[in-house]
Amino acid sequence: MTPDRTTRTGAAHRLAALVEDALGGPLPVRLRAWDGTETGPADGPVVVVRSRRALRRLLWQPGELGLAQAYVTGELDVDGDLADGLRRMWAAARERRLHPPRPGLTDRARAAATAVRLGAVGPRPPVPATQARLRGGLHTKSRDRAAISHHYDLSNDFYRLLLDDTMAYSCGLWTEEHTDADAAAAQRAKLELVCRKLGLTAGARLLDIGCGWGSLTLHAAEHHKARVTAVTLAGEQAAHVREQVRERGLEDRVEVVNQDYRDITGGDYDAVSSIEMGEHVGDAEYPAFAASLHRRVRPGGRVLVQQMSRGRNAPGGGAFIEAYIAPDMHMRPLGETVQLLEDAGLEVRYTESLREHYVLTVAAWERTLEERWDEFTALVGEETARVWRLYLVGGALAFEQRRMGVDQILAVRPTAEGVSGMPATPARWYERLDAS
Known part of the structure; x- marks a missing residue:
């Protein structure tokens, strides 16, 4: 009936x-x-x-x-x-x-x-298997490793299926020449812009903190002949980057280190990058993170932080993202991050919002997910695929509606005399990025 x-x-x-x-x-x-x-x-x-x-x-x-x-x-x-x-x-x-x-x-x-x-009263339903289950004190090294592993160690095969051939899992830079299908071109333009902002030259020493699957590390080593120390807490990522380094013959330029950023030693790097890693550091721990950026770069060296932000009254991540995607993450308004970097002794020279670019970037990932849905469900199961559908659709809307943002923050460690070594104007950074 x-x-x-x-x-x-x-x-x-x-x-x-x-x-x-x-x-x-x-x-x-x-x-x-x-x-x-x-x-x-x-x-x-x-x-x-x-x-x-x-x-x-x-x-x-x-x-x-x-x-x-x-x-x-x-x-x-x-x-x-x-x-x-x-x-x-x-x-x-x-x-x-x-x-x-x-x-x-x-x-x-x-x-x-x-x-x-309605017959809905009953015992609490079991928590879905895809929800993170972390133990230990907030932002202890063991808990941070588990939080990173929950998301980034899903499997390299999953991310190869989702991402373009750059394996860049961060906001791209969509120039006017890029169409909706040009996700890889948008990522290469972003990578080139980062290298130009950092002023990388042949032999320059770059510390890439939170290197992901090595997109910036490999681009800097191949196209700018930089010597790169790539640091990641995710074992799957470290294995992928090492494999790419061998395949591209970059062993003399790239060192891959699988460790916590708090265990990094050495300094006097010409440049330090942190691409969408700072969200995982934690609120109370961020001043120490900013101090470590200052400590690792030489006087006159540059630091580029690309990091997600939130509006003053916006929640940022929210309960779903923190439970299923990025446990223990923390986002703050851009101005607060700038202040923390300057409190650490860095001089912030330029900030650039890429918020609208992230709408396009996430939309490209979501299209791939839907177009290859059967492959994703066969690889990781339908529940995980549904987590990612909700994450990508909701994330694109959060950037579209300015509940979340993403910014590139370029800073320098001035010399004792206050010399920054920065160019008078940044115009040349953007020349022919579409051709990079």
């Missing part, structure tokens, strides 16, 4: 009434429940609650994390454009039609009664 989609006693209508009471406004998306009933706007995406377990997760874990758990397990899904659905929710929040739940005793009692009627 086909369920009556108009009845007010269907699961969808009961859920909608509960949600609207809690949010203080109408549903911005359509809702379909496990019994086939629907309610809400007729146009746009449909949020599908496939089982009562999704509701039970929200009872035990209200908010973003409970919703994410239900989505990655497939208990909750979106029929239609996921980005459109998330965009509508954020638009509703901005227009103040919706507000965070602040349930009182009466609201809680009504919610509990609805949950009982």
